[in-house]
Amino acid sequence: METNHQLKRADFIFKNENDWKDVLKKNINRPPHELINELISSELKGRGGAGFPTGLKWKLSAEVKSDIKYVICNADEGEPGTFKDREILSLVPFKVLTAMAICGYVVGAKEGYIYLRGEYFFLKPELNKAISEFEHYCKEINLDFTIRIFMGSGAYICGEETALFESMEGKRGEPRNKPPYPAISGYMNKPTVINNVETLAHAYTIFTYGAKRFYDLGVQYSRGTKLFSVSGDTPKPGIYELELGMSLSDFVNDFGDGDTKAVQVGGASGFLVPRKRFAETTIGYEGKLIGISLPTGGSMMLFNSSRSMFNVLDNYLEFFREESCGQCTPCRVGCQQLLKGIKAVKTGEKNAQHLDKLLRLAETMQFTAKCGLGQSVANSFSSIVENFREEMIY
Amino acid sequence: MGKNIKITINGEVVEINEGTSILDAAHQVGVIIPTLCYHKDLCVAGNCRVCVVEVAGQKRLSPSCATPCEDGMEIYTNSVKVRNSRKHIIELLLSEHNADCTRCYKNGKCELQKLASDYKVMTDDFIPLVPFKHYTIDMFSPSIIKDDSKCIRCQRCVRTCAELQGVNALTVAYKGDQMKITTFFEKAMNEVVCTNCGQCIIHCPTGALVERNYIEEVWAAITDKTKHVIVQTAPAVRVALGEELGFEVGTRITGKMVAALKRLGFDTVMDTDFSADLTIMEEGTEFLSRLKRALVDHDPEVKLPMATSCSPGWIKYIEHMYPDYLGHLSTCKSPQQMFGALAKTYYAQARNLQPENIVSVSIMPCTAKKFEANRPEMHDSGYRDVDYVLTTRELAIMIKQAGIDFMKLNDMKFDRLMGESTGAGVIFGATGGVMEAALRTAYELVTGREVPFEGLNILPVRGMEGVKEASVLIENPLKEWAFLNGVTLKCVIAHGLVNAKKVMDSVISGEANYHFIEIMACPGGCLGGGGQPIPTSPEIRAKRAAAIYAEDAGMPLRKSHLNPEVLKIYNDFLIKPLGEKSHHLLHTSYTARKRY
Numbered sequence: 001m002e003t004n005h006q007l008k009r010a011d012f013i014f015k016n017e018n019d020w021k022d023v024l025k026k027n028i029n030r031p032p033h034e035l036i037n038e039l040i041s042s043e044l045k046g047r048g049g050a051g052f053p054t055g056l057k058w059k060l061s062a063e064v065k066s067d068i069k070y071v072i073c074n075a076d077e078g079e080p081g082t083f084k085d086r087e088i089l090s091l092v093p094f095k096v097l098t099a100m101a102i103c104g105y106v107v108g109a110k111e112g113y114i115y116l117r118g119e120y121f122f123l124k125p126e127l128n129k130a131i132s133e134f135e136h137y138c139k140e141i142n143l144d145f146t147i148r149i150f151m152g153s154g155a156y157i158c159g160e161e162t163a164l165f166e167s168m169e170g171k172r173g174e175p176r177n178k179p180p181y182p183a184i185s186g187y188m189n190k191p192t193v194i195n196n197v198e199t200l201a202h203a204y205t206i207f208t209y210g211a212k213r214f215y216d217l218g219v220q221y222s223r224g225t226k227l228f229s230v231s232g233d234t235p236k237p238g239i240y241e242l243e244l245g246m247s248l249s250d251f252v253n254d255f256g257d258g259d260t261k262a263v264q265v266g267g268a269s270g271f272l273v274p275r276k277r278f279a280e281t282t283i284g285y286e287g288k289l290i291g292i293s294l295p296t297g298g299s300m301m302l303f304n305s306s307r308s309m310f311n312v313l314d315n316y317l318e319f320f321r322e323e324s325c326g327q328c329t330p331c332r333v334g335c336q337q338l339l340k341g342i343k344a345v346k347t348g349e350k351n352a353q354h355l356d357k358l359l360r361l362a363e364t365m366q367f368t369a370k371c372g373l374g375q376s377v378a379n380s381f382s383s384i385v386e387n388f389r390e391e392m393i394y
Numbered sequence: 395m396g397k398n399i400k401i402t403i404n405g406e407v408v409e410i411n412e413g414t415s416i417l418d419a420a421h422q423v424g425v426i427i428p429t430l431c432y433h434k435d436l437c438v439a440g441n442c443r444v445c446v447v448e449v450a451g452q453k454r455l456s457p458s459c460a461t462p463c464e465d466g467m468e469i470y471t472n473s474v475k476v477r478n479s480r481k482h483i484i485e486l487l488l489s490e491h492n493a494d495c496t497r498c499y500k501n502g503k504c505e506l507q508k509l510a511s512d513y514k515v516m517t518d519d520f521i522p523l524v525p526f527k528h529y530t531i532d533m534f535s536p537s538i539i540k541d542d543s544k545c546i547r548c549q550r551c552v553r554t555c556a557e558l559q560g561v562n563a564l565t566v567a568y569k570g571d572q573m574k575i576t577t578f579f580e581k582a583m584n585e586v587v588c589t590n591c592g593q594c595i596i597h598c599p600t601g602a603l604v605e606r607n608y609i610e611e612v613w614a615a616i617t618d619k620t621k622h623v624i625v626q627t628a629p630a631v632r633v634a635l636g637e638e639l640g641f642e643v644g645t646r647i648t649g650k651m652v653a654a655l656k657r658l659g660f661d662t663v664m665d666t667d668f669s670a671d672l673t674i675m676e677e678g679t680e681f682l683s684r685l686k687r688a689l690v691d692h693d694p695e696v697k698l699p700m701a702t703s704c705s706p707g708w709i710k711y712i713e714h715m716y717p718d719y720l721g722h723l724s725t726c727k728s729p730q731q732m733f734g735a736l737a738k739t740y741y742a743q744a745r746n747l748q749p750e751n752i753v754s755v756s757i758m759p760c761t762a763k764k765f766e767a768n769r770p771e772m773h774d775s776g777y778r779d780v781d782y783v784l785t786t787r788e789l790a791i792m793i794k795q796a797g798i799d800f801m802k803l804n805d806m807k808f809d810r811l812m813g814e815s816t817g818a819g820v821i822f823g824a825t826g827g828v829m830e831a832a833l834r835t836a837y838e839l840v841t842g843r844e845v846p847f848e849g850l851n852i853l854p855v856r857g858m859e860g861v862k863e864a865s866v867l868i869e870n871p872l873k874e875w876a877f878l879n880g881v882t883l884k885c886v887i888a889h890g891l892v893n894a895k896k897v898m899d900s901v902i903s904g905e906a907n908y909h910f911i912e913i914m915a916c917p918g919g920c921l922g923g924g925g926q927p928i929p930t931s932p933e934i935r936a937k938r939a940a941a942i943y944a945e946d947a948g949m950p951l952r953k954s955h956l957n958p959e960v961l962k963i964y965n966d967f968l969i970k971p972l973g974e975k976s977h978h979l980l981h982t983s984y985t986a987r988k989r990y
Contacts, residue, residue, distance in 0.1 A: 155569060172566055177440040177460035326547065326566075326573025327441045333486035333523070336571045340521045357519050364482040367455045367475065368443045375454065 007254050008243035010217060010225040012205045013088060013095075013198070019208065020094040024101060025141055027207045032062060032106040039203060042211035043223040048074060048159075048196030049266060049297030050372065051285045054203065057193055060183035062107040064191040069109035071100050072168075072187060072194040076117045076152050076159035079267035080319060081299035084227040084239050085197035089116075089123050092201065093130040099200035101138060101145045102207060103193055112147040113187070115164050118154035156323035160371050161186070161194045163325065174327045175371035198227055198298070219245030222284025226298060232264075233257050233304035244285075249278040251300065259304040262387070267299035268316040269376035272309070272383040309388035310346055316380050317342065324373060331374025334365040338381055348394035355385055355392060399465035404472065416447055416458035416469055425471055428480070428509055430487075430599050431548035432459040434931045435917065436557055442548050443483050444509065448473045455479055484509050489520040491600070492529065492543035499539075500601035503928060506546060507600075523571075534582035536768045537590035537606055537761040545575055545602035551594035558917055560892035561711065563588035575602075578990050587714045587989055589891065591707035591915045592761030592785075592924015605761050605925060608782040609792055615753040615782070616659040623753045624741065625660040626733045626812075627651060629667055630759040630823030630920035631786045633941035637927040637934075638790030639800040644937030646945050649805020654793050655757075656806060662741075665808045666756065667815025669733040670822040670831070672963070673704065674954035676980055677726045677828075678836040679971035681910060682875070690877045697721040699886075699901060699908040702828050704728045706766035707915025707924075709984065711891050716898055717986035722911075725981040729822065730756050730763055731772050734779030735979040736812065740967045744811055749775060755782045757789045759823070759923035762915065774979050785925025814959040817850075817945070817952035824942045825889035825919035826855035826862060829912040833866060833885070835955045840868060840875040850952050856943070858918060858936060860893040861886065885910045890917040 027035060040055030061069060073096055077085040088096060100112040116124065131147050138145050150168050152158050158167045162176035165187045186192025195203070202224060206214045214224045222244035231237045234255045242251075252260045262274045265283065271294055273281050285295045303312060317339040326332045341358045344350040362378035369375045385392055396412030403420055410419045415438070420427050431442035440460030447458045450468035455476060458469075470476060488510060495501050529543035547566075552575060555564045563586050567576045577586040595603045615623050632648040641647060655663045680700070687696040703709060703724045712719065727735070733756070738749035756763065760783075766772065767780035784792070793800055808814070818834055821827030830852045837845040845852060845866070854864040864885045868878045886908045888897045894913045900906035916922045918935035921942060946952060954960065968975045 157569070174566075177438065177457065179462065320570075322570045322572075324570045324573075326569050326571070327439075327549075329441070329443050329483050329486050329546075332547065332571065332573060333490050336523055337486065337489065337520050340523070340526075344521060354519075360478070361482055361486075361520075364479045367453070368446050368479050368483065370440060370443070370457075 007246055007250055008217070010241045010243055012225060013201050013227060013241050014091055017092045017095045020098045021137055023204065023208050024098045024137070024143070027102050028105045028141070028143055035102065035106050035207070036062060038211045039206060042206045042214045044199065044202050044206060044214065045222075045285055046196055047198035047202060047226060047297070049079065049269070049295060051295045054195060054199055057183055057195070058103060058106055060181075061191045061193045064184055066191050068111075068188070068190045069107055070187045070190055070192040071103045071107070071109045071112040072164070072192055073100055073112065073114045073197055073200055074159060074161065074164060074194055075114050075120065075197050076164060077120070077197070078117060078156040078159045079269065079297050079299055080316070081229055081231050081264070081267045081301045082297055083229045084298050086120055086123065087239050088197050088201050088227075089120070089127060093127055094134060095204040096197055096200045097130060097134045097147060099203040099207070100147060101134075101143060102203070103195070103200075104145045105143065107191070107193055109193070110144050110146065112145060113168065114147060114149045115158070115168065116149050116151055118152045121151065124149055124151070155325075156319075157325040157373055160373060163371070164194070165192070174325045177370070217243045219282075219284060221286070228298050228300050230255050230300045230302070232302040233260065233307070234302045244283060246283050247279065248273055248281040248283060251283065252278055252302070255300070256302055257304055260302050261305045261307065262303045262309065264299070264301040264303070264312070264380065265294045266296035266379070267301070268319050268380055269373070270294065270296055270299065271379050272312075272387065274387040309384055309391045310342065313342060313381065313384045313392070314339070320373070320377050328370040328374060330365045331369045331377070334361055334369070334374065335377060337361060338377065342385075342392055345392055346394055352389075352393045355389065359385060399463060401463050401465070401467040401469060403469045410463055412465070413462045416456065416461050416463055417445055419463050420458065420469070420471055427458050427471055428512070429459060430505060430509070430546065431550060433550050433597055435597065436550060436553040439549055439553065442487075442546070444480060446476060446479055446483075447471045448476050481513055481515065484513055484515050485517065485520055487546050488515060490523045491546060492524050492541070498544065498601040499604045499607070500544075504601060505599035532583050533606070534584040535588065535590065535606065535765070536584070537764040538583055538588070538592060538595060539604050539606050540583055541602055541604075542574055544600045546600055547573060547575065548599060549575065550597045550599065551575060551603055554593045554597040558593055558890050558892055559589070559591060559915070560895045561587055561589055564594060589707040589710040589714075589915060590762040590765040591891070593916060595761060595924050596926060596928050596930045605785050605787065606764060607788050607791075608764075608784060609788050612755055612782050612784060612792070615755070620751060621753045622661045622747050622751055623659070623755060624662045624664060624737050625655055625755045625757060626664045626666045626669070626730070626737075627655070627757040628730065628759055628823065628920060629670060629820045629942065630923060630926065630938070631757050631789070633823065633921060633938045633945065634759065634926045635786050635790060638787060639793065643934050644941045646941050648945070649807070650800060650803040652808055653803040653806040654798050654800060657798050657803075658792055658796055660755070662809045664733070664812045665815050665819075666729045666733055667819030667822070668812045668957065668959055669729040669736070670819035671816055671954035671957040671960045672732055672980070673726055673729050674818060674831050674835050675960060675964070675971045676976060677702065677724045678832050678839065680724055680726065681832070682836060682840065683972065685909065686877065689881070699911050700724055701911040701913060704822065704828055705913060705915045705920075706760070706762035708891065708894060708913045710762065710765065710987070711894060711915060712898070713985055713987040714989055715895070716902075719898065719902070720984040720986060723984055725983065727980055727982045728763075728766060730758060730783070731766060731779055731982070732980045733812065734767070734772065735774045736963070738775035738777050738779065739979060740963060741812060749777055753781050754779065755784065756780050757784050757786065759786050759920045759926045760916075761785060761924040763925070771982055786927060787925060790927070810959070812959060814957055815949075816954055816957045817947065817949035818954040819957070820946045820949065821942055823920045824856070824939045825858070825914050826887045826912065827919060827942070829855045829864070829885055829887050829910065831954055832910070834953045837866060837868070838953065839955065840871045840878055842872050849947075855885070855887050856939075858932065858939070860890060861888050861896055883910065884908045885912070887912045889914040889919050889922075891915050
């Protein structure tokens with residue numbers, strides 16, 4: 001792997017999972033609160049994109065009294081431009097399974113599920129093989145924990161945790177009202193820990209090497225490493241594990257093609273950063289850092305000057321128009337209006353001021369949509385329209 | 395209940411029970427928050443987002459219907475952010491809605507229209523989406539018209555069909571901009587498990603679900619001088635019609651209703667209560683004969699428990715869901731259809747009219763009655779027994795169209811022959827009413843004494859509990875009924891089809907051992923029917939029920955078997971309950987149906 005002094009590359013996730021039996025055995029002999037504290041002190045945050053502290057999630061669920069609890073691995077990797085979970089599940093599945101079992105031990109859950117994206121059906125046979133080997137070992141060490149795969153059917157919205165529960169319960173995949181949160185009432189209305197594939201893989205790292213090793217990587221508020229799915233106008237698309245807190249200009253220096261006009265951080269639901277803001281933008285979770293800090297599920301799409309940002313936005317909005325569950329008004333109708341609206345401005349049917357109305361609409365969607373999908377449409381919409389307004393106009 | 399907490403709403407401190415929704419808390423202190431997808435009868439969906447409010451310290455707005463109050467919450471229901479967002483949401487809904495209001499059946503009664511009016515949405519910022527959609531209007535059902543172009547996807551109908559009725563005829567399909575409310579495989583409403591109960595109609599905020607109206611057809615019949623138009627009015631109509639015409643909920647306007655019907659030009663105004671009393675005679679006799687066959691003859695063929703058959707929504711439900719149990723249904727037609735069959739036979743003879751010149755109209759709290767009247771077997775008079783069924787709402791529309799100042803009408807009485815009723819007939823309109831009426835008569839028939847309940851009020855069968863059980867011990871019966879001595883009759887009453895399912899499942903599993911089952915498809919019975927004034931809520935239904943029981947209590951006759959016109963018809967025409975003529979005109983059979 002080529003080295004770069006600016007970007008701090010790391011290699012935890014895809015390395016060395018042959019020790020999973022030892023890791024599992026060692027950790028299920030530790031008191032649960034110690035494991036929770038380990039996770040909390042690592043400051044690991046959810047790697048699906050939302051960035052909720054993982055240790056806190058486990059703690060909340062562990063504190064709830066219930067005979068039945070669940071651990072769910074969210075492998076409904078549907079964000080455009082993200083393809084890291086697929087690699088984790090095909091290359092190091094035991095890390096994920098081990099972390100699920102440890103989580104089950106910590107919170108008191110005996111059943112785990114992997115909600116596998118419909119398009120990842122091809123992963124299922126190998127994953128099932130890994131699961132049977134894993135469950136066999138669990139029996140050997142008297143750990144009562146089973147894991148089942150639940151196949152999704154291709155809806156983006158089912159990656160939203162409560163829509164995912166509905167889907168697993170055999171219902172239409174529509175997000176629920178929150179509260180209650182999954183830690184209290186999730187799948188089958190039982191306390192449920194639901195973690196992204198990568199989050200679990202990082203938990204494995206933490207339980208293997210200790211919280212400090214993880215915490216020492218990255219920057220304040222954004223500890224540890226993260227997998228990035230790099231795509232678009234780049235000479236080296238692929239998956240890279242990097243320390244959090246990097247500056248976007250360093251990233252572009254390394255991955256750009258020399259003509260990078262903008263980077264979409266976090267997929268269709270993320271933000272577009274134009275060239276003039278590369279230097280002030282860091283990649284990490286929200287916090288009181290200098291400049292802008294952007295969270296991401298790991299999707300980094302690079303666009304060079306040959307790309308029309310109108311087409312990019314049009315493409316994202318087409319995606320949201322189709323993938324909204326259609327349940328709540330701001331998301332269902334808002335997506336249609338944004339899409340129709342930019343087309344109307346582009347063709348001159350509406351004047352440029354219509355963009356301002358759409359920006360206000362996007363803000364309303366952010367304030368009022370029921371779930372993360374509708375709330376985050378404004379991210380890409382506003383960042384593209386505000387930074388590339390001239391490309392939107394007739 | 396949780397502990398008391400303090401919150402502030404628009405600066406005012408409110409003490410409230412922990413866990414109360416922001417919406418309820420606001421309403422308690424006189425702050426109105428608009429809603430669309432919220433309905434008191436249904437679970438909270440939180441999907442229209444019209445009711446969003448601002449909670450201090452939170453960037454995003456919260457749906458007040460779905461957000462429980464927390465201690466110290468500072469809530470703003472009318473901030474700039476809330477107003478802007480709310481207006482946006484109304485504008486978005488309108489952009490997706492066929493807002494051709496003047497041509498809409500719900501014009502003036504539409505919740506979206508009211509919101510648009512309240513918030514003065516006069517801008518056209520958003521692109522009308524209706525032309526881009528391929529909306530369909532389903533007019534195949536004889537009861538319900540479903541117009542997708544008016545739908546705002548609040549899913550009140552879906553929740554109604556699932557939670558209140560357990561039918562699930564309506565469901566959500568597709569996602570994103572294609573998302574819509576439809577049926578299994580998008581079949582027409584007349585080809586699915588829909589029971590035509592119309593609960594979706596009274597829970598729909600817009601004109602997406604309305605009754606199929608027959609107002610023009612009835613006007614035409616009234617105007618046609620060659621036709622003799624006879625009208626019957628169901629018990630539940632008289633305690634609800636007033637709501638459409640300016641009266642308080644729960645006002646009884648029986649006399650004014652009769653006067654209005656006469657002014658509208660109906661040739662004869664009769665009362666379905668009469669045929670309700672007749673139903674009791676037939677159904678009561680049928681029940682006792684089934685008991686005899688079971689207890690004395692030990693006939694293995696006899697089906698007990700026997701279930702009532704007055705509610706056409708329930709009939710279609712059992713035909714779809716429990717087709718193997720149709721034998722348990724009483725073979726009695728509903729009061730509407732008994733009346734219809736008699737209108738073109740008994741009435742025609744008595745008045746010397748040609749049945750083909752009689753147009754038989756019924757005013758019902760019900761949309762399923764439209765389907766029932768349309769059933770192929772309902773032609774026992776040789777003609778279609780009931781020609782047109784109007785809902786309470788349609789009657790109100792006709793009264794308004796005719797320029798009748800309803801409030802100023804003097805009370806009038808029903809015409810004779812089939813217009814006399816007893817309190818027993820009246821209470822058919824409430825859940826438990828058929829059971830109570832049947833018990834009043836059957837008990838007396840068997841023992842020669844009145845039912846052992848004070849003032850004939852059989853309280854255990856009344857009330858709004860979903861499933862009610864009651865039992866009556868029979869002691870010292872008349873000689874003819876000696877075999878019933880010491881028998882405890884077990885009765886159960888359910889209203890709302892989701893409760894019907896509970897009862898049926900307990901009967902099938904053998905866990906319950908009932909003799910007699912009363913089931914009404916709609917919550918509260920007919921008074922909460924799908925043809926009744928909109929809106930509906932538990933409180934409204936309770937007030938209508940109170941009016942029904944007040945009407946009963948005020949009647950000089952309160953037992954079906956004392957109805958002089960019922961006695962007369964048996965004397966002059968039918969001869970006896972379950973007799974040959976009864977069998978031909980007043981009884982029917984059922985059709986097993988599939989679920990899809």
